Amino acid sequence: AAGVIQSPRHLIKEKRETATLKCYPIPRHDTVYWYQQGPGQDPQFLISFYEKMQSDKGSIPDRFSAQQFSDYHSELNMSSLELGDSALYFCASSPQTALRPGPNSPLHFGNGTRLTVT
Amino acid sequence: AQKVTQAQTEISVVEKEDVTLDCVYETRDTTYYLFWYKQPPSGELVFLIRRNSFDEQNEISGRYSWNFQKSTSSFNFTITASQVVDSAVYFCALSFRDDKIIFGKGTRLHILP
Numbered sequence: 001a002a003g004v005i006q007s008p009r010h011l012i013k014e015k016r017e018t019a020t021l022k023c024y025p026i027p028r029h030d031t032v033y034w035y036q037q038g039p040g041q042d043p044q045f046l047i048s049f050y051e052k053m054q055s056d057k058g059s060i061p062d063r064f065s066a067q068q069f070s071d072y073h074s075e076l077n078m079s080s081l082e083l084g085d086s087a088l089y090f091c092a093s094s095p096q097t098a099l100r101p102g103p104n105s106p107l108h109f110g111n112g113t114r115l116t117v118t
Numbered sequence: 119a120q121k122v123t124q125a126q127t128e129i130s131v132v133e134k135e136d137v138t139l140d141c142v143y144e145t146r147d148t149t150y151y152l153f154w155y156k157q158p159p160s161g162e163l164v165f166l167i168r169r170n171s172f173d174e175q176n177e178i179s180g181r182y183s184w185n186f187q188k189s190t191s192s193f194n195f196t197i198t199a200s201q202v203v204d205s206a207v208y209f210c211a212l213s214f215r216d217d218k219i220i221f222g223k224g225t226r227l228h229i230l231p
Contacts, residue, residue, distance in 0.1 A: 007129075031217075033218065041211060041223075042221040042223050042224050043163070043209075043221050043223060044221075045218050045219070045220070048217075048218060056217075058218075058219055082146045088161055090163065094217070104165070104168060105153060105155075105165040105168055106151075106168075106213070106217065106219075107219055109162070109165075110164040111161070111163065112161055114161070
């Protein structure tokens with residue numbers, strides 16, 4: 001079965017550069033979530049989109065922005081990168097509420113993009 | 119406020135021992151969902167279980183079992199006869215709208231051969 005695709009898998013950037021992370025949700029999933037996991041930390045919710053509109057916002061820095069496109073893929077744009085932005089970035093997708101299966105996770109996580117800022 | 123507490127930062131056990139990972143949660147909502155995820159060294163998040171607040175039945179899946187107790191706001195996870203491949207970071211998590219998931223800090227489990 002198709003899973004959530006994130007690209008790139010690894011990214012190395014220098015301080016003050018910009019980075020764009022991409023997420024391709026599972027087909028027919030209309031909600032996308034972004035999480036940031038620093039080294040030794042738990043995943044922290046950044047932002048989510050439902051039907052191309054921002055639906056919720058967490059601890060996302062002002063230097064970061066995201067959007068969901070008409071084909072439901074999402075991009076996380078990060079500017080003026082700092083060393084502290086080095087982390088594993090997860091994208092997750094979810095179908096509309098009525099279709100979320102009972103015993104399973106409502107969120108399907110991608111394998112993450114590991115961003116290293118030097 | 120919603121919060122998940124995993125008091126055990128790191129646990130080491132010898133292979134074949136049983137091990138229990140503790141999870142305590144806080145929420146004011148009457149409807150909520152609890153999860154456990156496994157994160158092996160390769161980094162991906164592997165879904166293990168989802169429980170809604172109205173289902174306090176304990177669950178067993180192979181060597182894994184979960185004990186949900188609303189009275190103590192706990193959702194503990196036990197691995198029986200642990201194996202080296204169980205070495206990972208385990209996250210307990212909470213969602214109140216079956217939507218955004220809030221993770222605990224995680225417990226790093228080392229299974230020693």
